[in-house]
Amino acid sequence: MRFGVREFELALMHRMRDLNPARVEDALAAMDATRAELRQAHAHWTRLIAAAPRGVRRFVTALGRPPSVSERPVGSLTCDVLRWPLPSWPGLEFEVLTGPGGEVWNEWFVRPGPARVPDFAGLIPWEYVVGDVAFPGATPDEGSAPHHWVVSFPYGTAAYRARFVYGLFQRLDPITG
Missing domain, CATH: 3.30.720 (Signal recognition particle alu RNA binding heterodimer, srp9/1)
Structure with missing residues (x-):
């Protein structure tokens, strides 16, 4: 199984299903994906995390070069911040924060630019x-x-x-x- 953007999105949705199964089902239908593909993508991503490539390289392998790379001070350290837009979540970016040596410290969705505070x-x-x-x-x-x-x-x-x-x-x- 090739592991690219679609499979990465499915792997994320596998964990999202814990809290919002109906929304994930709707997304699967919109992607013309099956629950079996969702499980397979999650299993593949889990194997990638446990094996090489380590650190941020696994994200680059799946998502390609990040269109946005910057640095962020965290205490006395400077971290690299890599971001990718993903088709299933327009207007948001998936951010990977790495510490010295490329170790992944955090991975989550962020909004580029200012927060959009809802009522x-x-x-x-x-x-x-x-x-x-x-x-x-x-x-x-x-x-x-x-x-x-x-x-x-x-x-x-x-x-x-x-x-x-x-x-x-x-x-x-x-x-x-």
Whole structure:
């Protein structure tokens, strides 16, 4: 199996299915892809992570040379930031942050340019990233699985958790009790 952009998107969707299976099913239909392809792409990506090429090279192998490369200071270190647009998520970019020596420190979706802060009713899955959800009182946290994040925030008289996979908004859950 060749592993390119389509397969990479399917591998990402495999993890997104944890929190938003209906949206993934819609995306599979739009891509004319099957659940078997989704599983196969995830298995292939998992093998690539466990074997060579290591670090950022695996992303370049799958996605090609990144159209955007920059540096970002993180504390006393300078990290490389590589970004790729992906067809299934127009207006967003998949970002890989690497530390010294090319070790991957983070991989997730970001919005190029300024955040696009939605109103509460406008939180639509797959249209927002962690950096967009800057509601008053919002607190980010790690999620319950690899590549999952949570942003908790109050709204009105209730509290909510916005759940993300690879930094991409998947669903909103009320916080109870």
